Amino acid sequence: MIVRNSRTPESFAGDLDSEVAACQMAAGACGGCSSANGTETVEACFERAGAAVRDSFRARSCPASGRHVRVRRTYIEHDGVDRACTWLPDDH
Numbered sequence: 001m002i003v004r005n006s007r008t009p010e011s012f013a014g015d016l017d018s019e020v021a022a023c024q025m026a027a028g029a030c031g032g033c034s035s036a037n038g039t040e041t042v043e044a045c046f047e048r049a050g051a052a053v054r055d056s057f058r059a060r061s062c063p064a065s066g067r068h069v070r071v072r073r074t075y076i077e078h079d080g081v082d083r084a085c086t087w088l089p090d091d092h
Contacts, residue, residue, distance in 0.1 A: 006012035034042045 002016060003013045030042065064079045
């Protein structure tokens with residue numbers, strides 16, 4: 001679907017293939033880390049890294065007073081055939 005909607009499908013297909021290959025390499029590396037260190041340890045590291053990014057973002061973008069609440073919805077692009085996916089933060 002992504003390639004079909006591109007203005008230059010041939011060149012875009014190569015870019016997309018390389019991104020997929022990079023994701024597959026990362027998945028293999030994560031699997032290796034899990035095998036060596038245990039799944040729970042690797043998941044805890046990802047959770048901690050994600051929490052650090054979230055906290056840093058909140059500290060920089062939200063007012064310190066706490067009087068304002070910001071809610072953001074992100075819509076994942078789709079092809080118009082299936083219902084669009086909506087993501088809301090866990091703390092919404």
